[in-house]
Amino acid sequence: MMNENDAHRRISITCIRYLMLCVARSIPENEPPSTKSWEPEHFEKYAEYLNSRPFIDYALCHFQQHKNHCVLRREQRKNHCHQCVYDKQLVSQFSKKLTSNSASLLFESWVESYLGAKRFRKMIDTARIARQRIESWIDSSRGQDVAGNEKRSPAADFRNKMLPIATRMQYTWGVEALLTAGTVKEACLVDESLLPISVEARDVATAKVLLRKGARIDAKDNMGQTVLLLAATKGCDSMVRLLVSSGANKEERDRNERTALHNAAGNGHDSTVRLLVETLGMNKEVKDKNERTALHHAASNDHNSTVLLLIQTLGTNKEAKDKNEWTALHHAASNGYDSTVRLLVQTLGTDKEAKDKHEWTALHHAASNGHDSTVRLLVQPLGTDKEAKDKNEWTALHHAVSNGHDSTVRLLVQTLGTDKEARDREKWTALHHAVSNGHDSTVRLLVEALGADIGAKANVGSTVLHTAASRGNDSTVKLLSTMGVNTEGEDVAKRTAAHWAALYGREGTVELLVNALRANKEAEDIRKHTPLHFAAAFGRESTVRLLVETLHVNKDAKNLEGKTALDITRKL
Numbered sequence: 001m002m003n004e005n006d007a008h009r010r011i012s013i014t015c016i017r018y019l020m021l022c023v024a025r026s027i028p029e030n031e032p033p034s035t036k037s038w039e040p041e042h043f044e045k046y047a048e049y050l051n052s053r054p055f056i057d058y059a060l061c062h063f064q065q066h067k068n069h070c071v072l073r074r075e076q077r078k079n080h081c082h083q084c085v086y087d088k089q090l091v092s093q094f095s096k097k098l099t100s101n102s103a104s105l106l107f108e109s110w111v112e113s114y115l116g117a118k119r120f121r122k123m124i125d126t127a128r129i130a131r132q133r134i135e136s137w138i139d140s141s142r143g144q145d146v147a148g149n150e151k152r153s154p155a156a157d158f159r160n161k162m163l164p165i166a167t168r169m170q171y172t173w174g175v176e177a178l179l180t181a182g183t184v185k186e187a188c189l190v191d192e193s194l195l196p197i198s199v200e201a202r203d204v205a206t207a208k209v210l211l212r213k214g215a216r217i218d219a220k221d222n223m224g225q226t227v228l229l230l231a232a233t234k235g236c237d238s239m240v241r242l243l244v245s246s247g248a249n250k251e252e253r254d255r256n257e258r259t260a261l262h263n264a265a266g267n268g269h270d271s272t273v274r275l276l277v278e279t280l281g282m283n284k285e286v287k288d289k290n291e292r293t294a295l296h297h298a299a300s301n302d303h304n305s306t307v308l309l310l311i312q313t314l315g316t317n318k319e320a321k322d323k324n325e326w327t328a329l330h331h332a333a334s335n336g337y338d339s340t341v342r343l344l345v346q347t348l349g350t351d352k353e354a355k356d357k358h359e360w361t362a363l364h365h366a367a368s369n370g371h372d373s374t375v376r377l378l379v380q381p382l383g384t385d386k387e388a389k390d391k392n393e394w395t396a397l398h399h400a401v402s403n404g405h406d407s408t409v410r411l412l413v414q415t416l417g418t419d420k421e422a423r424d425r426e427k428w429t430a431l432h433h434a435v436s437n438g439h440d441s442t443v444r445l446l447v448e449a450l451g452a453d454i455g456a457k458a459n460v461g462s463t464v465l466h467t468a469a470s471r472g473n474d475s476t477v478k479l480l481s482t483m484g485v486n487t488e489g490e491d492v493a494k495r496t497a498a499h500w501a502a503l504y505g506r507e508g509t510v511e512l513l514v515n516a517l518r519a520n521k522e523a524e525d526i527r528k529h530t531p532l533h534f535a536a537a538f539g540r541e542s543t544v545r546l547l548v549e550t551l552h553v554n555k556d557a558k559n560l561e562g563k564t565a566l567d568i569t570r571k572l
Helices: 004-024 040-051 055-077 088-098 103-114 117-124 127-137 154-168 172-180 194-200 204-212 227-234 237-245 260-266 270-279 294-300 304-313 328-334 338-347 362-368 372-379 396-402 406-415 430-436 440-449 464-471 474-482 497-503 507-516 531-537 541-550 565-571
Strands: none
Touching (some): 040 154, 040 172, 154 172, 204 237, 227 260, 260 270, 260 294, 304 338, 338 372, 430 464, 497 531, 531 541, 531 565
């Protein structure tokens, strides 16, 4: 009957012989003589080979334990066991095997640690290994070892090139063997640590190995993402459980102060959201750097089931506001997510008239971004106030016009009956906003198709031509003139479009008005200021030069104070 000592002895022998077998058959096909010349496929084949030999890790990990037991028993009996794995001949055979191929780089540190180290150094340092070592040590691009600033040995460098490849290919047994054989656990590829590689691939088995071998669970990438945040982003519940149970901080935040809950909700991973809140106890109202909750992120990405889960099941505040006082409805409307808008208003009873810090409603956001279907949904079925005004007294129509969304403008006016002459705080109509932004097609639509008042005046009596001229929108100025706008039209101070263009230094527009549209270049306002006076008063040198040298205006014209443009310039 086999006793305990015999069992340990035989297992020890099996371990070392198994390793010898692995070494003998580990050379990739057409292997280059130096591992420095290996292509990715050579490393991949070697990693695949290691992964196909799951007993390697056991042999590496437990050989010493079985050997020590055998040696202890031998010492107690005061005799020698000729079949013991510690026998020099067997170990010598294994060491000699290492000199023949790249496996020496994998097992070198293990041999030194477990088989007497320096005793077999000469066997390991064959001509080929020595050559690789010299090449590696003179290569200035080599990295540093874990302990300090010394360069890594060729063996360590080889193992640490293998490890990321094995991790990416999800070779769990291969990863474990490499780590046991002495691979630096912080090895990485393209600045990615090993654990995130496994998390990204949802490879829980390899992640367990890496964590057991000491991989850092709190490491962050350049965006401040930890592996837990990445796992939540991927919606891998089993990985989230593993990481939290292994000590990951469930409240950890990235550079934008987003937590795992924000990431899970933003990517529509309902089961992960439920796990984080119900099982792991995360705060469902936690806010990020922009004071957005998980609900904001879910609504921003059109994840209806997540929105429903957060509000109906988990009791999240449906009216929560972020830094800009946006609710979830604002986010959904801004992105044109009709189904989320409908869910929030019709099913969950969100306030459809809620206003942000600029007093924009969901309708303002939808119109500003040209989301026609969302605008229609908010006004007709959901009953949102189509004439609601923001802080600057802009309606949805003003926002649509300002951004040149012609189809939204037509929808609001023609279909939904919005007031096309609604005025903002400056008494601008939609047409003023269109000409201010140079949206000529919108100008045509408003005037020719929708009948907007082309003669509408703003606070100081400025016409749409004044507005276009002050912005230097020459094509709009031309368009308005073809529509019959009076180029000599005056505001309350009797200033014409030429005055406004000169005041803002729009020399191209001044030239257009005078030469092409025959505007009066000597026009005087209520204080007898000509366009030249305005250009001089506001330091528009190029406009002054244009008026005097090209358009030949009267440079001696005087205002009510008897001042010429030159007098005003001197005063400046």
